[in-house]
Every structure is written in C-alpha cells, then in structure tokens.
Amino acid sequence: MQIPDSRPQRIVVDDKMQQGYEYTLIEPAGENMHPDFKPELTPKQLLEMGVFGGKYMTDCRGEFPDDWFEHAILSPRKSDPKLNFFRVDASKPLSYWREKGWIYHEDPRGWFQWYCRYWMGRRTFDDDRQIKRWKAMTRHIAQLQKNCMPGDWKCRTRQRQALLHWAYDSRVL
Numbered sequence: 001m002q003i004p005d006s007r008p009q010r011i012v013v014d015d016k017m018q019q020g021y022e023y024t025l026i027e028p029a030g031e032n033m034h035p036d037f038k039p040e041l042t043p044k045q046l047l048e049m050g051v052f053g054g055k056y057m058t059d060c061r062g063e064f065p066d067d068w069f070e071h072a073i074l075s076p077r078k079s080d081p082k083l084n085f086f087r088v089d090a091s092k093p094l095s096y097w098r099e100k101g102w103i104y105h106e107d108p109r110g111w112f113q114w115y116c117r118y119w120m121g122r123r124t125f126d127d128d129r130q131i132k133r134w135k136a137m138t139r140h141i142a143q144l145q146k147n148c149m150p151g152d153w154k155c156r157t158r159q160r161q162a163l164l165h166w167a168y169d170s171r172v173l
Contacts, residue, residue, distance in 0.1 A: 057074065
C-alpha cells in the first residue's frame, strides 16, 4: 500500500503577468475551504462553460491541472464575448479593477485567479477579503429572482454571466 504524499506542494509561476511568484498548496484541491465560501461551480466547470471571453487563462495553463483545459472554451488572441456562456460581455477591463483597488498583488489577474489558486489549495492573507467580495455578488441573485421568471436565461444575461464569473450557477435561477 502506497501512502499519498501529504507534503505541501510548491508552485512557481512564470507567465505574462507574473514571473517568479511562488506559493504553496497546503490543502487538497477543492477541500477544506472557508465555511462561508460555497462556490456552486469549480474553476474547471467555469472554463468549460465559457467565462471572461475565453481569454483569461490562455498563458498560465501550466499552473493548473491539464484536465481543466481539455474542454475549456478559450480564445488564443483576444477576449470574445461570444465565447461566454450567455454570449455577452459582463466584464470590466483589468484597469478598472486596479483603479478600484480590488487587485491583490499576489493575484494580478483578479478574483478568478485567486479562486483557481484557492481551489487548488493555496491559502493567503487575502482570502477573507475575496470571500467577502464573492458573497457580495448575491445582490445580483436577488435582482434576478425579483425581475426574471425561473429558467428564463434571456433575462438579464449580463448579470447571469457576471454571476458565472464568480462561481454562482445562474442557470438554476
């Protein structure tokens, strides 16, 4: 019987936005998350559904499991809203997020990068802030429930796509 290696795994990042950044995975992938953080979709599911115009993860695939990309909807050149699940643009440019001070230096791509790394088992000083931001997205769920018939995927598609970006499954609303 072989005992699984339980030592923390060290990850070294070298992509267009980050070079030489290192972090350690201290939890098993998808496990032991904060009790208030209950994402409805995994990073792999989001990539397969179509998020961020397909551009978000094209240069940093080596950091994450190969199976995340087997059926991922990606755009090699530029963001294409038609690749999003709801076929709409629901993103602000990265410059907007920087201006608002919402980008943590360890995750220069923003919340989804944080989520991918958190899902993989990294834990950081920024986790509580990101989880609070994730929880704040529930205001969009309330607006969909108030203004849309259940199952009407054509109602408020930008809000639905934005919720997908934050790992809420707006298809079930």
